[in-house]
Amino acid sequence: MLAGAVQDFMVLFISTRRNGSSLGEMVKEEMGRVPGSIALFGCFLIMIIILAVLALIVVKALAESPWGVFTVCSTVPIALFMGIYMRFIRPGRVGEVSVIGIVLLVASIYFGGVIAHDPYWGPALTFKDTTITFALIGYAFISALLPVWLILAPRDYLATFLKIGVIVGLALGIVILNPDLKMPAVTQYIDGTGPLWKGAMFPFLFITIACGAVSGFHALISSGTTPKLLANENDARLIGYGAMLMESFVAIMALVAASIIEPGLYFAMNTPPAGLGITMPNLHEMGGENAALIAAQLKDVTVHAAATVSSWGFVITPDQILQTAKDIGDRRF
Known part of the structure; x- marks a missing residue:
């Protein structure tokens, strides 16, 4: 609320006022060619690290998982349909296409489970991590060549419902079950010497590569890409500030989920x-x-x-x- 959300909102607002300039371009305009080139190169390196980490997570999640492969792959034609629907069939009908997309997404999740247990399609959609890796590379290359309205915007929009739905479901489960928090409120690792992470809040508040409290990746996406998708500048507060509040809610749910298991199990499973x-x-x-x-x-x-x-x-x-x-x-x- 006080750090990450403010940063995301401010970067989005400033970039919008500068015709959707990227973070590196804004540095170049304000500080000159050399600092701007350094900033652009730094952003390039950060993107490589971020995409490698995020791709690894996706690969590990989809490898040997026909259910996940079917569901994720199904979002591509659904997103294409939503993009064409909004562009040519029923322009401006966001509510209509949202309902259609959500219904199709839920159907893909359900049939993914059915297909995963099918004696033919289950093994057919079971891929190794190397295969998933090359498939992601191909998808990224093709989607980068297509218009934003056709695949990027509708697919991200559709995926948001899935993410928020999972987190809301987790929150409802926590409220209904009312589990006890087993992790002590304060441990001996309060000084930052724990087995998982070593370091104080500063500079860890800032240096986490992706999705930290003050995220450099969020700053990159809030500039350049997101401003071009805004229908009105007034939407910047809800998108820039509000989206980070939702991510904070995700973090709280993750914290609760980690705190309700036995501390010994938590450290055994998460310590390298x-x-x-x-x-x-x-x-x-x-x-x-x-x-x-x-x-x-x-x-x-x-x-x-x-x-x-x-x-x-x-x-x-x-x-x-x-x-x-x-x-x-x-x-x-």
């Missing part, structure tokens, strides 16, 4: 292997001739991880780690 003092065995050999050896190594690292987390004051047993890992599909344990 190096932080737990373990070296993970090669899980790709689980089904090979070294399966027995890998299983024994896996048991050893689980025992060691449980002992390490318990020494921090958050008691956890190896059996709890293994069962939880099995339930959530965490292949580290």
Whole structure:
């Protein structure tokens, strides 16, 4: 509310007043060619890092997941239909196309589950991470060549309903179930020396690459791209400030979700292997001739991880780690 939302709104407002100039272009106008070139190059490097991280998340989510592949792929023709509908069939009918898009999106989610369990289509839509990676590269290249109104704007608009719907559903579940918060209000890591993140609020408030409290990625998107999509300058406050408030709501839901599980499980599942003092065995050999050896190594690292987390004051047993890992599909344990 006091940092990220203000930044997003101000960058969007200033960029709108400058005919949708990008962040680098505005630096160039105000400070000269050399600082502007440095800013543009820095933005380019940041975009590479951001896209690599976000693409990795998408690849990991869709790999070996026919349900996810079908649903995500279905949003492309749905978005194309919405773009053509708004452009040529019923211009300006945002409500109509929103209802149609949401209905089709829900249908794609439902039929994705049906197809995932189909003996033919399930395996046919199961892809490895490398295949997903090249598919994303191809999609990004093609979508960059198409008009914004045809694929980018309607697909992002459609995806927003899915994201907000999931978060609202999570919030309702929390309200209805009213779970107890098991993470202590204050831990020994309040000074910034925790096993997951090490550092104080400053500069971590600013240096998180994407979707941090003060996000550089948000500043890039708030300039250049978003101003060109505004119908009216008055919409900048709702989009720039309001969207960050929604993201803050997402962060609160994530914080609640992390706080209702056992602290020991949280640290065991989220701390990097190096932080737990373990070296993970090669899980790709689980089904090979070294399966027995890998299983024994896996048991050893689980025992060691449980002992390490318990020494921090958050008691956890190896059996709890293994069962939880099995339930959530965490292949580290």
